Amino acid sequence: MSTDYIMRYLDDAEMDIFELSDLATVLGQPVNNIQSNIETLVKREVLSRIEKGKYCRHNFRNEYAIAHCLAPEGAVAYWSALNLHGLTTQFTNTVFVQNPKLKQRKTVFGVSYHFVKVKPNKATGYEKSGVGNYAFKITGVEKTIVDCFDLPQYSGGYAELLLAIKRATLNNAKLIDACRSINNIAVTKRLGYLVELYQKPGMQGFIKYAVNCVNKKFSLLDPSGLIEGGFNSRWRLRLNIPEEQLLAMSENRT
16 A cells, blocks of 8 residues: 555545554554555655654644544643633643543653543543544533642642632532542532632532531641631631632732
8 A cells, every 4th residue: 555545545534643553444454554654654754653653744733632642531631721711821831631541741743741640530521622633622611620629730820720710600510520520528628618709600509519528627728838827617628828818819810
């Protein structure tokens, strides 16, 4: 099978990014029969190698579609998802990908991809974005916020999370599902407190759910902050960021 035949097929199928095994299947050929031709096309700079067995056209550089190709079972998440959902003013040069499988961080075409391994029960709340060659999965708004509170080191900072909650249009059921998937009581308490503090509309169902999750242990509102501040008995939180500061932070960053 010639390189010209392969390129004609890619053109006809409008295929810009692919796995070698998938291409071999649709061509009805063993992988070994076409691999050398694909490598020839890479040497000619007609195609580019993403990683072993995964390729794209030489000028294809959509980082989110490439993220999906690298981790098809995962989804763009955390800081990257906050940005795509319009919930943060900060940008990152790293694409964060939540993935139920272990995968080492890598750089492809100058873009850094950070794969955050989570348990399968946390790999939920994914939505599809884009079409065709540009399709990828992303955590939904509610799951993104919950994930960022669960692993704030991948979120761009606590002030950005406050901004995200203030800006987001939230759905009761989706926020409850996201909290259940991560099973982190401290995160649920923090979100319940903040949703109530910011008077997010239509969230009484989530607030009721979060109140029922409250345990006896006091948790820090900002887990990375100092062990100080007043106590909120309703949510069993130690407010190491005072309420007036929380309100001012969110208002000043809208």
